[in-house]
Amino acid sequence: MSTPCFFSISLGALFLWLFMKAAKSATSGVPGPLQNFCEIMVDFVDTQVKDSFHGRNPVIAPLALTIFVWVFLWNAMDLVPVDLLPSIAGLFGIHYLRSVPSTDLNSTFGMSISVLLLVYYYSIKVKGPVHFAMEVLTHPFGKWLMPFNLLLRIVEDLAKPISLGLRLFGNLYAGELIFILIALLPWWIQFTLGWPWAVFHILVITLQAFIFMVLTIVYLSMAHEDH
Amino acid sequence: MNFNATLIGQMITFGLLVLFTMKYVWPPIIQAMQDRQKRIADGLASAERGVHEQELAQAKAAQMLKEAKQQAADIVAQANKRANEIIEQSKLDARVEGSRQLAAAQAEIEQEVNRAREQLRGQVVNLAVAGAGKILKREVDEAANAAMLDDLVAQL
Numbered sequence: 001m002s003t004p005c006f007f008s009i010s011l012g013a014l015f016l017w018l019f020m021k022a023a024k025s026a027t028s029g030v031p032g033p034l035q036n037f038c039e040i041m042v043d044f045v046d047t048q049v050k051d052s053f054h055g056r057n058p059v060i061a062p063l064a065l066t067i068f069v070w071v072f073l074w075n076a077m078d079l080v081p082v083d084l085l086p087s088i089a090g091l092f093g094i095h096y097l098r099s100v101p102s103t104d105l106n107s108t109f110g111m112s113i114s115v116l117l118l119v120y121y122y123s124i125k126v127k128g129p130v131h132f133a134m135e136v137l138t139h140p141f142g143k144w145l146m147p148f149n150l151l152l153r154i155v156e157d158l159a160k161p162i163s164l165g166l167r168l169f170g171n172l173y174a175g176e177l178i179f180i181l182i183a184l185l186p187w188w189i190q191f192t193l194g195w196p197w198a199v200f201h202i203l204v205i206t207l208q209a210f211i212f213m214v215l216t217i218v219y220l221s222m223a224h225e226d227h
Numbered sequence: 228m229n230f231n232a233t234l235i236g237q238m239i240t241f242g243l244l245v246l247f248t249m250k251y252v253w254p255p256i257i258q259a260m261q262d263r264q265k266r267i268a269d270g271l272a273s274a275e276r277g278v279h280e281q282e283l284a285q286a287k288a289a290q291m292l293k294e295a296k297q298q299a300a301d302i303v304a305q306a307n308k309r310a311n312e313i314i315e316q317s318k319l320d321a322r323v324e325g326s327r328q329l330a331a332a333q334a335e336i337e338q339e340v341n342r343a344r345e346q347l348r349g350q351v352v353n354l355a356v357a358g359a360g361k362i363l364k365r366e367v368d369e370a371a372n373a374a375m376l377d378d379l380v381a382q383l
Binding site for chain 1: 232233234235236237239243244248252259260264268
């Protein structure tokens with residue numbers, strides 16, 4: 001098992017455990033700190049879904065919540081000192097460790113391709129196979145330019161997962177790279193560059209998780225609507 | 228990869244980041260969470276209060292209803308009593324009036340009887356006088372006998 005995979009699964013489990021714990025002890029009275037936090041997250045995601053998704057689908061909001069929190073946790077690993085976890089792993093004889101799952105293309109593309117599959121699944125389910133095929137073949141230039149329509153559609157649908165996956169990967173990989181470059185400086189000067197970059201990254205990791213979630217909602221929303 | 232000075236530098240950076248987070252990132256989030264918690268608590272409390280107030284109002288309404296019913300019952304009872312009184316009173320009045328009219332009738336009857344008796348008396352006197360006149364077949368001094376006859380009439 002590759003190390004990003006290990007961290008990815010661990011962080012996913014952390015998310016599930018945390019929210020399950022909150023859900024199990026949920027009360028309709030005054031919420032405790034954990035439940036309060038989870039409610040804020042659910043509220044936030046739910047607002048986003050309500051704003052951009054107008055169909056009826058019980059999967060969208062939980063999916064969006066999972067993506068947001070999971071990607072956020074992936075990205076948050078970026079704030080851990082770059083050499084800390086590899087050094088600890090080195091003690092146990094693991095000499096190659098990448099701790100940020102979103103700096104691994106497999107993680108980001110795994111998620112974006114899953115989103116694409118969901119888009120197809122709901123497109124066909126909501127519109128029906130015939131209608132969906134018609135849309136693929138006749139949109140946007142009408143039935144006389146079928147091949148072009150098909151080509152355009154293929155490009156469009158390829159662009160979705162690639163842009164989703166590469167955006168997340170690119171941002172986090174670049175961030176991690178900068179951290180690694182900063183780590184090459186003498187140790188007593190590192191914080192002058194490392195600290196602003198880390199502070200800036202608090203914004204980046206949240207923003208990237210948010211963008212991934214919103215785009216997922218938008219793509220799935222498009223799958224539910226006629227062009 | 229082995230431990231080296233780079234790691235120390237990274238740890239310093241991380242420590243500064245944690246400090247920054249503690250000072251500028253954490254408090255607003257905690258504040259928001261506490262506000263939300265407080266809002267929920269307040270909302271629940273006011274809901275509770277509302278329920279309580281409603282219960283009170285209901286109890287009050289029930290109390291008022293009961294009082295009104297009691298009052299209505301009192302009024303009805305009073306009215307009944309008054310009605311009975313009036314009936315009794317009119318019965319009494321009727322009885323009094325009846326006996327009064329009875330007495331008047333009796334008095335009239337008595338009067339009539341007396342008058343008839345007087346008339347009868349007069350006629351008896353005439354009859355007696357006529358009878359006596361026929362028996363005697365002679366002139367009688369009416370004036371001399373009148374006193375005697377009156378005496379006779381009084382005895383009848």
